[in-house]
Amino acid sequence: MLRYIIQRMLLMIPTLLGVAVLCFFMLRLMPGDPVQMMMDGANVSKHVLDAERARLGLDQPIYIQFFKWLGAALTGDFGYSIWTGKPVLYEIGIRLELSLQVAVMATILAVTLALPLGTLSAIYKDTWIDHVIRVFSVAGLAVPSFWLGMIIILGLLTMFSWIPPLTFTPFMQDPKANLLQLIWPALAVGYRYSAVSTRMMRSSILEVLQEDYIRTARAKGVYERLVISRHALRNALLPVITVIGIEFAFLFGGLVVTEQVFNLNGIGKLFVMAVSRGDYTMIQALVLLVSVVFVLVNFVIDMLYAVFDPRIRYR
Amino acid sequence: MKTLRVFAGFLLALLSICAWSAAAPVDGGVLKFAVGAEPPNYDCHAQSSFAFIHPVRPHYSTLLKFDAANYPKIIGDLADSWTVAKDGLTYTFKLRKGVKFHDGSTFSSEDIKATYERIRKPPPGVLSLREEGYADISGIETPDPSTVVFRLKKPNASMLANFASPWDCVYSAAKLKQDPRFPERNIMGTGPFTFVEHVAGSHWTGKKFDGYFEKGKPHLNGYIALFVAGAPMVNALAAGEIMAEFRGHSPADRDRLVKALGDRAVVQESPWVCSLVVTFNTKKKPFDDQRVRKALSLSIDRWGGAQALQKIALVRHVGGLLRPGYDLALSEADLVKMPGFSKDISTSRAEAKKLLADAGQPNLTFTLTNRNVPMPYTPVGVFLIDQWRQIGVNVRHEQLETKLYLAAQQKDSPTFDAAVDFNCDYMDEANLQLQKYLSHDKSAINYAGQTDRVLDDLYDKQSGELDRKKRIGLLREFEKRALEQNYTIPTIWWHRIVITNSKLKGWHITPSHYVGQDLADVWLD
Numbered sequence: 001m002l003r004y005i006i007q008r009m010l011l012m013i014p015t016l017l018g019v020a021v022l023c024f025f026m027l028r029l030m031p032g033d034p035v036q037m038m039m040d041g042a043n044v045s046k047h048v049l050d051a052e053r054a055r056l057g058l059d060q061p062i063y064i065q066f067f068k069w070l071g072a073a074l075t076g077d078f079g080y081s082i083w084t085g086k087p088v089l090y091e092i093g094i095r096l097e098l099s100l101q102v103a104v105m106a107t108i109l110a111v112t113l114a115l116p117l118g119t120l121s122a123i124y125k126d127t128w129i130d131h132v133i134r135v136f137s138v139a140g141l142a143v144p145s146f147w148l149g150m151i152i153i154l155g156l157l158t159m160f161s162w163i164p165p166l167t168f169t170p171f172m173q174d175p176k177a178n179l180l181q182l183i184w185p186a187l188a189v190g191y192r193y194s195a196v197s198t199r200m201m202r203s204s205i206l207e208v209l210q211e212d213y214i215r216t217a218r219a220k221g222v223y224e225r226l227v228i229s230r231h232a233l234r235n236a237l238l239p240v241i242t243v244i245g246i247e248f249a250f251l252f253g254g255l256v257v258t259e260q261v262f263n264l265n266g267i268g269k270l271f272v273m274a275v276s277r278g279d280y281t282m283i284q285a286l287v288l289l290v291s292v293v294f295v296l297v298n299f300v301i302d303m304l305y306a307v308f309d310p311r312i313r314y315r
Numbered sequence: 316m317k318t319l320r321v322f323a324g325f326l327l328a329l330l331s332i333c334a335w336s337a338a339a340p341v342d343g344g345v346l347k348f349a350v351g352a353e354p355p356n357y358d359c360h361a362q363s364s365f366a367f368i369h370p371v372r373p374h375y376s377t378l379l380k381f382d383a384a385n386y387p388k389i390i391g392d393l394a395d396s397w398t399v400a401k402d403g404l405t406y407t408f409k410l411r412k413g414v415k416f417h418d419g420s421t422f423s424s425e426d427i428k429a430t431y432e433r434i435r436k437p438p439p440g441v442l443s444l445r446e447e448g449y450a451d452i453s454g455i456e457t458p459d460p461s462t463v464v465f466r467l468k469k470p471n472a473s474m475l476a477n478f479a480s481p482w483d484c485v486y487s488a489a490k491l492k493q494d495p496r497f498p499e500r501n502i503m504g505t506g507p508f509t510f511v512e513h514v515a516g517s518h519w520t521g522k523k524f525d526g527y528f529e530k531g532k533p534h535l536n537g538y539i540a541l542f543v544a545g546a547p548m549v550n551a552l553a554a555g556e557i558m559a560e561f562r563g564h565s566p567a568d569r570d571r572l573v574k575a576l577g578d579r580a581v582v583q584e585s586p587w588v589c590s591l592v593v594t595f596n597t598k599k600k601p602f603d604d605q606r607v608r609k610a611l612s613l614s615i616d617r618w619g620g621a622q623a624l625q626k627i628a629l630v631r632h633v634g635g636l637l638r639p640g641y642d643l644a645l646s647e648a649d650l651v652k653m654p655g656f657s658k659d660i661s662t663s664r665a666e667a668k669k670l671l672a673d674a675g676q677p678n679l680t681f682t683l684t685n686r687n688v689p690m691p692y693t694p695v696g697v698f699l700i701d702q703w704r705q706i707g708v709n710v711r712h713e714q715l716e717t718k719l720y721l722a723a724q725q726k727d728s729p730t731f732d733a734a735v736d737f738n739c740d741y742m743d744e745a746n747l748q749l750q751k752y753l754s755h756d757k758s759a760i761n762y763a764g765q766t767d768r769v770l771d772d773l774y775d776k777q778s779g780e781l782d783r784k785k786r787i788g789l790l791r792e793f794e795k796r797a798l799e800q801n802y803t804i805p806t807i808w809w810h811r812i813v814i815t816n817s818k819l820k821g822w823h824i825t826p827s828h829y830v831g832q833d834l835a836d837v838w839l840d
Contacts (some may be wrong), residue, residue, distance in 0.1 A: 276716060
């Protein structure tokens, strides 16, 4: 087991390094100048632009810029935002709590709905229960989260002349204000998330129910409830865990449009702003951060596989 | 009868008191308003966006300022009074006494001197976007703590108005001496509000400065500028979550907000010192040919376009190089005589076709580079393409992200054929608006790439001409030449629409979304 963990951890290093190299050089290949973006349309002479480029180190050869950045990044220093001049980690830090909370809330909602609904749908296959759950989950897949978000906002505005708060309040500071803002995006995103997981849960259970050990358990006279909970559910969870993990990682940095709809000051919105401003240092740090989240989530999934599947544990 | 008269008198007095109290500013409350973007740093001298002015301006004072209720009247901000020498070479300002910075230190003429020295001659590492605006200043003197004298090398017709620039925030000389880059990361002015916090990506908060030099102001206890744009901003206004967004709304948003807010919506509209222009890349064929450029300008029905576009976009006014309504601008009677501005579009288009045929371009095809900003770039781009189609010109619309759009217009190696560009200033002033039409080597915002010394010479002459009548004459010559050569052509001037909640009082719309934003006179009912 220890060897398995170490193997997985070592694999993270080349993955993240590859991401860093690709991101850094691809950004520089794109046309456009972040300094010009900052001055957008202002009557600024060339020497002012050149001085600003020099101040930001953008006048140096790309490979020197890369090694400087990589060297600093290895010590945990991701530099300063080209746009705001503030440390990149500070900019990310103030948005991290919100993004994490939305991702966690959506995941809780999705898991709470998906596990029972997917299981019920599989057990009562082709009955009205299955049909209702399938309609619910297919609708969740078909409706984009941002569209659902817009409908939620317009519904609240039309019915109550109210919209969720525009500024973020940490949960520990004021739980009510916090939930009033974040429950809606969590609902919008969690619905699609739960739909994906419900579908996966249903098909996974249906597959497991065909296995020999289920037939054996039933032949031995084990109660159906025990067959499902002790034998089928545990084994059916493996692919569902993968889906939940990947969706969680996606939510962390991928709620680009939903964050715009709800005006959430999260990582997704920061990503969009950084790209539109050509803020190289910010984009590099964000790409790396999202990669770290994906790699870590995959690592956790691998560990959970080992927990749920003894064959992996004892390999 | 007497009783009735007494009662009527009493009623009248009561009504007068009510009317007076309804109009009298009320102190207190926190104003929440939206800002559609976020400032990169805190230094006024290095910024050019409304996203900076709206949240930051309330912290600072300037030497002079525009009176928003009576634009373009200039009034003193830190200046109590001023005199301009007859030769236009000396500006003497008497400053307010007893003004304090937010840290409690006393303001003096040294602060004005340090501020303007920083703008016109920025020390190494400091970015100043307005060096050229003060290039005519030869020296700044401070004979006593409440007097500052600016000496000029040559007369400059816009100098007094320049001193009212909202970008010229007055900084503390002591702080600048410690660190010339102090304002990049710190807010410390003499304005009506002190800085509380800036949560990046979320909001900016200011608190009433009790030591503000105008007694009884500001009326608000504070303000929160929320960084929210697009549909969420309109929703927030409709829900009464915010009281205003001061840049401007599209006609569609105005209609939606009026419907949602009912009598709680206050609509203020004004012509805007902003316009979209078309820039032709004169370094590229066939746009190096004046006939081609002129044909493309002639074919645009600006009068008809203004009527149609104002229903869907924030453009409305037909004007030349200067905003229609500005006292130095062409009158409509003179404007229609200029090429491309005739109301007889059939004749203009016939002439345009002939010019294209003469230039050997009867089937001209090119790409119009535009910014992928929906309002008003997209509708204006589509309108232009349709206009050119009517003389047989085939145009591809290329809408780019701002970064790519600016890259296409790189001054050293422009790649575009023709581009939709903008010209937006903080005040009506020929010295600002005509910059775009100067030669490539004279103006950082000229993307057409031409060299035209006739225009440069006329610009310099009008810039230094203090006689208004003579200046207008020079401006007419400039406009005639620019609209004949058509390196860069005006399309339709913008129209500013601001919707505020009726609780917000004391705010006045002006033709510039950069001025009138110190919030000193604003109050909540």
